[in-house]
Amino acid sequence: MFRFSRALLLPACLGLSVAVAIAVLWFQGVSVVAGSAELRNERRVADLSAERLTARSLRRSGISIPDVVVTDERGRSLRLLSDIIRDRSVCVNFFYTRCDGSCPGTTRTIRSLRSELAQHFRAEELVFVSISLDPVADTAARLAEYRRSYGITDAGGQSEWIFVSCAESDLGAVRRGFGAYDLDSAVDAERNQHAATVTFGNARLDRWSALPAAMDRGQLLSAMCRIMGNSARQRYVSLLLQRR
Amino acid sequence: MINYSTRRTAIGAGVAAFTSAVSGRGGSGAVAGRASDGRHGTQLHVPRFVQNMPISPTKRPVSTGNAPWQVGDCFHGVAPEYFNRATAENVSFNFPQMFPEQYYELRAKEFIGEVIPGVRTPLLGYDGLFPGPTFRVRSCQPIVVRQFNDLFDTELSTHLHGGHNPSHSDGYPNFYILPGQARDYFYTNTLPGRNGIADISECPSTCWYHDHAMDIAGDTCAHGLAGFYLQYDDLELNLIRRNILPADAYDIPVLIQDRRFNSDGTIFYDPLDHNGYLGDVYVVNGKAFPKFHVQRRKYRFRFLNGCNARHLELRLSSNASFLGLGTDSWLYPQAIVRSTLLMSPAKRADVIIDFTNAPNEVFLENILEQSDGRGPDGPLDDRKVQIPGTPVLKFVVEGTRRSDSATVSVGAPLRPHVPIRPEEIVETRVFEFHRRNGAWQINQKFFDEFRADACPKLGTAERWILRNGSGGWWHPVHIHLESHQIQKIDGRIPPLSERFKVDTTMLGPNTEAEIFMRFRTFRGPFVFHCHNIEHEDMRMMFVFDPRTDGPMSNQPLQQYHP
Numbered sequence: 035m036f037r038f039s040r041a042l043l044l045p046a047c048l049g050l051s052v053a054v055a056i057a058v059l060w061f062q063g064v065s066v067v068a069g070s071a072e073l074r075n076e077r078r079v080a081d082l083s084a085e086r087l088t089a090r091s092l093r094r095s096g097i098s099i100p101d102v103v104v105t106d107e108r109g110r111s112l113r114l115l116s117d118i119i120r121d122r123s124v125c126v127n128f129f130y131t132r133c134d135g136s137c138p139g140t141t142r143t144i145r146s147l148r149s150e151l152a153q154h155f156r157a158e159e160l161v162f163v164s165i166s167l168d169p170v171a172d173t174a175a176r177l178a179e180y181r182r183s184y185g186i187t188d189a190g191g192q193s194e195w196i197f198v199s200c201a202e203s204d205l206g207a208v209r210r211g212f213g214a215y216d217l218d219s220a221v222d223a224e225r226n227q228h229a230a231t232v233t234f235g236n237a238r239l240d241r242w243s244a245l246p247a248a249m250d251r252g253q254l255l256s257a258m259c260r261i262m263g264n265s266a267r268q269r270y271v272s273l274l275l276q277r278r
Numbered sequence: 279m280i281n282y283s284t285r286r287t288a289i290g291a292g293v294a295a296f297t298s299a300v301s302g303r304g305g306s307g308a309v310a311g312r313a314s315d316g317r318h319g320t321q322l323h324v325p326r327f328v329q330n331m332p333i334s335p336t337k338r339p340v341s342t343g344n345a346p347w348q349v350g351d352c353f354h355g356v357a358p359e360y361f362n363r364a365t366a367e368n369v370s371f372n373f374p375q376m377f378p379e380q381y382y383e384l385r386a387k388e389f390i391g392e393v394i395p396g397v398r399t400p401l402l403g404y405d406g407l408f409p410g411p412t413f414r415v416r417s418c419q420p421i422v423v424r425q426f427n428d429l430f431d432t433e434l435s436t437h438l439h440g441g442h443n444p445s446h447s448d449g450y451p452n453f454y455i456l457p458g459q460a461r462d463y464f465y466t467n468t469l470p471g472r473n474g475i476a477d478i479s480e481c482p483s484t485c486w487y488h489d490h491a492m493d494i495a496g497d498t499c500a501h502g503l504a505g506f507y508l509q510y511d512d513l514e515l516n517l518i519r520r521n522i523l524p525a526d527a528y529d530i531p532v533l534i535q536d537r538r539f540n541s542d543g544t545i546f547y548d549p550l551d552h553n554g555y556l557g558d559v560y561v562v563n564g565k566a567f568p569k570f571h572v573q574r575r576k577y578r579f580r581f582l583n584g585c586n587a588r589h590l591e592l593r594l595s596s597n598a599s600f601l602g603l604g605t606d607s608w609l610y611p612q613a614i615v616r617s618t619l620l621m622s623p624a625k626r627a628d629v630i631i632d633f634t635n636a637p638n639e640v641f642l643e644n645i646l647e648q649s650d651g652r653g654p655d656g657p658l659d660d661r662k663v664q665i666p667g668t669p670v671l672k673f674v675v676e677g678t679r680r681s682d683s684a685t686v687s688v689g690a691p692l693r694p695h696v697p698i699r700p701e702e703i704v705e706t707r708v709f710e711f712h713r714r715n716g717a718w719q720i721n722q723k724f725f726d727e728f729r730a731d732a733c734p735k736l737g738t739a740e741r742w743i744l745r746n747g748s749g750g751w752w753h754p755v756h757i758h759l760e761s762h763q764i765q766k767i768d769g770r771i772p773p774l775s776e777r778f779k780v781d782t783t784m785l786g787p788n789t790e791a792e793i794f795m796r797f798r799t800f801r802g803p804f805v806f807h808c809h810n811i812e813h814e815d816m817r818m819m820f821v822f823d824p825r826t827d828g829p830m831s832n833q834p835l836q837q838y839h840p
């Protein structure tokens with residue numbers, strides 16, 4: 035009430051019509067019920083179905099991730115789509131082992147997202163793929179060493195995390211497929227200006243997005259669940275229970 | 279009837295595109311082809327100017343005065359200022375209200391449309407229509423729209439673009455309608471107050487509604503979730519009654535979009551291409567390259583650039599000028615001559631075309647050259663155009679001159695304009711847009727859905743500097759809640775058509791705009807963002823949250839209704 039009176043003293047507010055004044059007063063009251071919105075969302079969570087979504091829209095995404103052969107940190111030759119991603123949810127980032135720019139931070143972010151996502155996804159529902167931008171230097175041995183140096187293990191029901199290098203001639207198509215390139219050729223050629231984004235999606239439901247790795251991690255996690263989830267519960271629990 | 283495809287659930291469509299020769303989807307009328315061949319341009323034959331341009335039906339309320347259901351009682355329990363006060367038994371809208379409130383129901387659905395003759399295209403549409411039905415509402419007549427999300431695969435959030443509405447009904451990107459659920463949107467159709475009276479200079483005419491769901495609006499909008507929302511007050515109704523402005527069959531909303539199609543009839547859209555989506559087929563009111571039969575009289579067209587990333591500069595092949603009535607939602611103080619209509623995504627041009635002495639065929643063409651999603655070729659004030667341009671829509675002019683044509687002409691008074699005076703400004707804020715490691719930032723920060731970047735004080739005005747620091751990129755910056763007034767673009771007064779009220783400011787490469795804006799009636803949060811929807815989906819977005827105490831920056835949100 036008092037705050038509203040003060041607002042009235044300002045020239046632009048002077049003599050607002052009674053009706054508008056009532057409206058503003060009304061909004062003053064809103065904060066009182068803020069707590070009930072959180073309770074309401076907890077009730078809504080209970081109603082979210084855990085059933086695996088199967089229906090597919092007739093529209094489709096036009097993604098173009100090439101099914102090229104890549105080499106992983108164990109020296110295996112695998113096809114990017116048919117062997118690694120398959121019909122799973124996937125989180126992809128681009129990096130190179132010698133990067134001293136954004137990569138270390140991105141790798142650490144994904145490491146913690148992976149452990150948090152283990153609470154929402156069964157291990158076999160999800161796969162993480164880190165793709166090298168420096169495929170000649172990043173041999174299987176170097177990829178394995180990099181993985182080890184970040185203490186990445188498969189413990190605790192976490193999903194697979196595969197580090198790969200593709201043929202150098204395929205790198206352009208792979209980057210374009212995931213949207214990790216820059217139309218400005220000077221920026222694109224500069225390896226340390228490379229995209230510090232994570233691309234994630236659900237290959238089975240054909241739903242995709244990409245966001246900066248350095249954004250707020252709770253909000254990134256919420257978006258990843260929403261885009262990658264296989265059920266309403268997986269998708270929206272984080273959204274509804276997220277606290278500011 | 280949607281035939282939910284099950285035979286391809288084992289593998290994503292995009293995945294399938296590279297692993298097998300895919301048989302066509304979308305039913306018997308679909309053309310078999312590779313899933314994503316639209317990437318290289320539409321391969322289908324697209325006949326030009328044979329289909330008639332349809333006009334979306336006017337949306338009818340379910341009831342007036344009496345709520346057909348308990349308002350706010352759908353799953354979300356939305357609209358706190360409404361929810362606490364209004365029930366079906368006791369409706370009390372404490373907003374300036376002159377007419378009984380109306381109740382609507384709107385359903386977002388998937389359906390098969392025919393954008394190209396003989397080709398079946400899976401679309402998303404409000405009420406199963408593309409474009410969605412046209413709302414025609416009166417100022418000071420509040421409406422509640424119960425919006426159902428009948429899509430099983432995606433959440434939605436509807437934004438009423440160019441309107442003045444409460445935060446929970448404004449389409450904040452994660453205030454969702456979850457799949458299979460509904461949400462009550464409360465459109466007050468109120469006007470902000472100024473000096474004790476309703477500010478009729480702010481009454482919007484040509485708003486539109488479209489999906490604004492976080493991260494995925496590029497896909498949902500590309501597939502059709504957009505429609506018009508036209509608002510009328512006494513001033514505009516009088517212009518119509520006195521036959522100054524054309525009415526009814528001579529007042530035509532026109533949604534212009536560019537799309538690319540795969541050979542099987544589906545729309546090509548790559549959600550992982552974040553530069554900006556460009557199409558090679560112009561789709562006008564849901565039909566590819568249509569024609570429209572007109573009489574020899576004046577018509578009012580509400581052109582809307584509904585493209586995701588393509589800017590348009592429209593021109594008439596007859597060399598005739600347009601008579602400009604308004605930009606974005608608002609009428610000008612007086613009608614002006616416009617030789618071309620430069621429109622970024624989301625912008626509207628409210629114009630008269632006078633066909634009285636026109637040749638029998640007139641094409642509406644786009645003369646602006648744009649090679650990629652970044653924006654038109656060249657800078658804002660020296661952009662590359664080509665005349666003649668690409669024909670978008672054909673007018674077939676018929677009959678003899680009509681004596682009852684509307685009378686509006688250059689200089690005709692329309693809606694009063696109240697410039698925001700420099701003395702009213704209580705705060706200056708600078709927002710600089712950049713690209714960094716493949717992502718967008720504003721003032722070196724990523725979007726945060728819980729951080730109110732700017733908290734203006736309700737009832738005051740601010741100066742915002744919008745600075746585009748990103749190489750060759752264009753960013754049409756859209757600010758929710760109210761109009762803003764462009765003062766300067768790169769230190770110069772903007773062209774006449776952008777000099778009054780707008781809701782979207784076009785920023786060319788390395789452009790700086792100075793705008794004044796008032797913040798009235800509703801507490802936030804609201805967003806402002808780039809309306810290149812691919813940039814928006816990469817969260818090139820910021821939050822402003824008007825409140826009674828302020829001005830402030832970087833505060834927690836006042837309310838949150840996901």
Ligand SMILES: [Cu+2]
Nearest residue numbers: 753808810813
């Ligand atoms: Cu942009």
